[in-house]
Structures are given as structure tokens and as C-alpha cells.
Amino acid sequence: MDLYFGNVNADGKIVLEDDEFRHLKVVRTNIGDKIKITDGNGNLFIAAISEINKHNYVATIETTLVEKISGPTLHLAIAPTKNIDRIEWLVEKCVELGINKFSFIQCRHSERKDVKTDRLKRIAISAIKQSGKSTLPLINEMISFNNFIQSELEEQRLICAMEAENDKHIKQLLKPGKNTVILIGPEGDFHQEEIRSAKDAGFLSTSLGPERLRTETAAMAACVYFNFNKHGV
Amino acid sequence: MDLYFGNVNADGKIVLEDDEFRHLKVVRTNIGDKIKITDGNGNLFIAAISEINKHNYVATIETTLVEKISGPTLHLAIAPTKNIDRIEWLVEKCVELGINKFSFIQCRHSERKDVKTDRLKRIAISAIKQSGKSTLPLINEMISFNNFIQSELEEQRLICAMEAENDKHIKQLLKPGKNTVILIGPEGDFHQEEIRSAKDAGFLSTSLGPERLRTETAAMAACVYFNFNKHGV
Numbered sequence: 207m208d209l210y211f212g213n214v215n216a217d218g219k220i221v222l223e224d225d226e227f228r229h230l231k232v233v234r235t236n237i238g239d240k241i242k243i244t245d246g247n248g249n250l251f252i253a254a255i256s257e258i259n260k261h262n263y264v265a266t267i268e269t270t271l272v273e274k275i276s277g278p279t280l281h282l283a284i285a286p287t288k289n290i291d292r293i294e295w296l297v298e299k300c301v302e303l304g305i306n307k308f309s310f311i312q313c314r315h316s317e318r319k320d321v322k323t324d325r326l327k328r329i330a331i332s333a334i335k336q337s338g339k340s341t342l343p344l345i346n347e348m349i350s351f352n353n354f355i356q357s358e359l360e361e362q363r364l365i366c367a368m369e370a371e372n373d374k375h376i377k378q379l380l381k382p383g384k385n386t387v388i389l390i391g392p393e394g395d396f397h398q399e400e401i402r403s404a405k406d407a408g409f410l411s412t413s414l415g416p417e418r419l420r421t422e423t424a425a426m427a428a429c430v431y432f433n434f435n436k437h438g439v
Numbered sequence: 440m441d442l443y444f445g446n447v448n449a450d451g452k453i454v455l456e457d458d459e460f461r462h463l464k465v466v467r468t469n470i471g472d473k474i475k476i477t478d479g480n481g482n483l484f485i486a487a488i489s490e491i492n493k494h495n496y497v498a499t500i501e502t503t504l505v506e507k508i509s510g511p512t513l514h515l516a517i518a519p520t521k522n523i524d525r526i527e528w529l530v531e532k533c534v535e536l537g538i539n540k541f542s543f544i545q546c547r548h549s550e551r552k553d554v555k556t557d558r559l560k561r562i563a564i565s566a567i568k569q570s571g572k573s574t575l576p577l578i579n580e581m582i583s584f585n586n587f588i589q590s591e592l593e594e595q596r597l598i599c600a601m602e603a604e605n606d607k608h609i610k611q612l613l614k615p616g617k618n619t620v621i622l623i624g625p626e627g628d629f630h631q632e633e634i635r636s637a638k639d640a641g642f643l644s645t646s647l648g649p650e651r652l653r654t655e656t657a658a659m660a661a662c663v664y665f666n667f668n669k670h671g672v
Contacts, residue, residue: 295528299656299659302650302651302652302653302656303650303652303656303660304650336651336653337650337651337652337653338651377667415666417535417536417537417570417666418535418569418570418571419535419536419570420535420569420570423532423535423536426532426659426663427536427663427666430659430660430663430664430667431663431667433648433650433660434610434663434664434667
């Protein structure tokens with residue numbers, strides 16, 4: 207059964223439009239056919255098509271399954287790359303791996319000043335459908351580095367700076383079982399003052415190893431390390 | 440200093456052609472200019488431009504630095520995805536992370552029957568230049584699953600099957616310090632008989648966790664896990 211994305215309306219029904227509408231049409235869905243739908247908020251619905259209209263299909267919910275995510279959460283905060291394809295790719299991969307929140311950060315050395323989160327949300331929706339999840343990660347609009355580190359953040363805070371080669375490896379610092387935020391810098395690395403401010407805000411400076419990684423590779427590696435370690439050994 | 444890719448000829452000089460030639464031209468390189476060149480075999484040369492020709496530049500080696508890679512090696516063997524972009528992306532990421540060898544495997548459920556390794560080698564060259572490495576991983580031509588598992592392989596052998604949810608997680612099985620080969624299956628997973636044959640050939644069946652990962656995401660996650668663990672804790 208294919209997985210669709212849609213929100214429950216005031217009548218308790220789900221209207222499937224746009225991409226979902228087109229896909230339902232392509233696969234020749236009929237009245238009464240059962241489909242799976244997620245709202246991205248942890249609900250997975252088994253629903254039956256009850257109306258076929260010119261621009262949408264309406265589905266009536268028959269069963270609701272609630273996805274309970276256990277374990278600590280991961281919030282990845284990154285300075286987006288100049289080439290947005292790399293961020294789009296990262297969003298897809300991190301959604302598959304089960305990230306909870308993305309933030310985009312404007313750093314001193316950032317090469318990109320804006321990010322279209324609408325497009326990233328569509329990619330995240332496609333990735334949760336692909337990987338059979340029901341919870342869409344939160345994708346925050348871009349904010350400045352300073353506003354970000356002063357905001358309300360997770361208990362465990364790490365900043366991966368390229369100049370941090372002498373810092374402890376993330377595997378020595380990451381404590382299992384804790385909600386975590388990991389900051390990944392721009393291609394030109396963080397400014398020294400940014401690293402200092404982050405440390406003042408409770409971030410530990412850490413290294414992802416001796417390899418010189420692109421921003422998106424570092425971010426994905428951090429996500430894998432977090433998964434590796436989140437429940438302890 | 441930019442990093443270029445080239446091979447030493449019989450005269451002990453390096454002829455820079457094609458992409459390297461074009462890039463040297465764009466940055467207006469002159470006779471006597473110093474550049475860094477790697478041959479992908481672990482050698483990093485500091486060389487001076489000694490000839491500028493219509494279709495190539497010639498560089499004379501002044502210093503050679505040999506990159507010694509310590510620690511266990513990683514060989515990733517994958518059934519390539521239908522969409523080759525995903526494999527190209529994977530090659531770039533795994534080169535950054537420091538993989539040693541790729542093999543492409545024809546499985547029963549493979550959706551792709553051929554892989555153009557020439558193009559992947561160009562991507563790998565670009566990635567070693569980007570990440571400042573001097574050793575190009577080996578990229579093997581596609582072979583059948585059965586021929587692959589019967590070939591001479593690394594001591595530690597793991598097969599990541601999707602149906603392996605009840606298998607031990609890779610972090611419980613990966614032993615540090617051992618040369619390792621990890622097999623990642625096609626989108627339709629390995630055939631039961633393939634898993635059986637792999638076990639007979641000394642592979643341990645393992646899981647990358649509960650997430651449903653795409654082939655290339657699984658392969659990259661396996662690569663990060665290997666790095667995480669290769670030197671022990």
C-alpha cells in the first residue's frame with residue numbers, strides 16, 4: 207500500500223491534492239480503495255477513498271496508528287552550502303536516518319543568505335513517505351548564528367569546527383540518552399568569535415575526525431554518529 | 440595552492456591535460472608557478488610548471504610527499520541503484536570519508552545491469568582533490584554476486600540485508616582494527632539464497648538499525664560506522 211501525505215480537516219476527512227492527487231490518479235485509484243496516509247505529526251491513517259473530484263481525492267479515516275518515537279532527539283543546525291542541491295540531499299538523508307529538527311544558520315562565513323524551507327519541506331515529506339515514517343522533522347527558517355545559540359536549545363550541545371582537529375572526537379563527547387543539538391559550520395568554517403560564543407552558550411567543540419569533509423557530509427556523519435550512540439552500547 | 444591530478448611519465452614529469460589543463464588555463468598559470476599534484480597512488484607532488492603547450496601543461500616535480508594510510512581498510516560492495524546519480528553521490532561522500540575500495544555487484548533483484556566506472560573514477564578524483572587526499576580508492580567493474588563472494592576478500596565480512604531486523608546491529612558486530620568488506624543490497628533487498636551463500640562464504644548478516652534506508656544511505660551509514668569504530672574506543 208502506497209503512503210500518502212495529508213492533513214485531517216475539520217470534518218475528520220483527508221483531502222489529497224497536488225502531488226498526492228496526481229499520484230492517486232496515475233495509479234488509477236477508485237472509490238473504496240484503501241490507502242495509507244500520514245500527517246507528518248506521528249499519525250498513520252488507513253483510509254478509504256470516499257470522493258473523487260476534479261482537483262482532489264477525499265479519504266475517510268478507518269484506523270489511526272500513532273508513531274511513538276522513543277529515545278533522545280537530534281537537532282542539526284547548519285550553515286547552508288552555496289549549492290542548494292547539497293542541502294536538499296542532506297535533508298533527504300537525515301530524514302531517512304530519523305532526525306527531529308533542522309535549523310539553518312547565518313554565519314560570518316556563510317556563502318548563502320537564504321534557504322527556501324518550503325522546498326525542503328516537500329523533500330522531507332517525500333523522504334518520510336519513502337522511508338515509511340509518520341513524523342516530519344521540524345525545519346526552521348534561517349536565523350543568525352548569535353540568535354540561534356541564544357535560543358532555547360537541547361541539553362547536549364556540540365559544535366563541529368574544522369579547526370578543531372585537536373578537539374576530542376565526537377565519539378568521546380557524545381553522551382547517550384540526551385537530547386542533542388549539533389552545529390555544523392559553513393565551507394569557510396566558523397569564525398573564531400562564533401566558536402567562543404558557542405562555548406559560552408554551553409557548546410562543546412568537537413571533531414569528526416581527521417578527514418576534510420564537506421558541510422553536508424559532516425552533517426550526515428554527525429547524524430550517523432548520533433544514531434550509533436543514542437542508546438548507549 | 441590548488442591540488443591537481445596527474446601521473447608521472449617515463450621522464451619523471453607530469454603532463455596535465457583535459458580538466459586539469461582547462462583549470463590551469465582559467466587560473467592563468469605561468470611557467471615556474473608551483474602547484475600540488477597527486478597521482479591517486481598516495482603521492483603528493485610539489486611541482487613547477489615547466490612547459491605550456493596547446494593542449495597540456497607539463498610540470499617538473501620538486502618534492503614528493505608519500506601519504507601513508509594507517510588503520511584497517513574498508514571495501515564497500517553495493518548493488519547499484521537504478522538512478523546513477525545516487526551512486527555518484529555515494530562515491531563522492533565515501534571518498535571524503537576515506538574508503539579504500541568499491542565493488543559493484545549484480546544481484547538477483549538489481550535494477551541496474553551496468554555501471555560506467557570511468558565516470559565514477561572522475562568523480563572520485565574530484566573528491567580526493569576537494570578533500571586533500573592523495574590516495575584514490577579502487578573502483579572495481581561490476582561482477583555477479585556469486586563471483587564476488589567467492590573472490591579474495593577482507594577478513595571481516597558483513598552483509599546488510601533489510602530483512603535482517605532481528606540480526607545484531609553493526610555496532611555489535613564490527614570489530615576494530617580489521618580490514619573489512621561490507622555488502623549492501625539492492626532496493627529490492629538480497630534474495631534469501633544470496634544471504635545464505637554469503638553466510639557460507641564467511642559473511643555475518645547485520646542490521647543498520649530500524650530505519651528503512653535507501654541503498655546509498657545505508658552504504659554511507661556503514662562507512663561512517665566503520666570510521667567510528669575502526670580504531671576501537
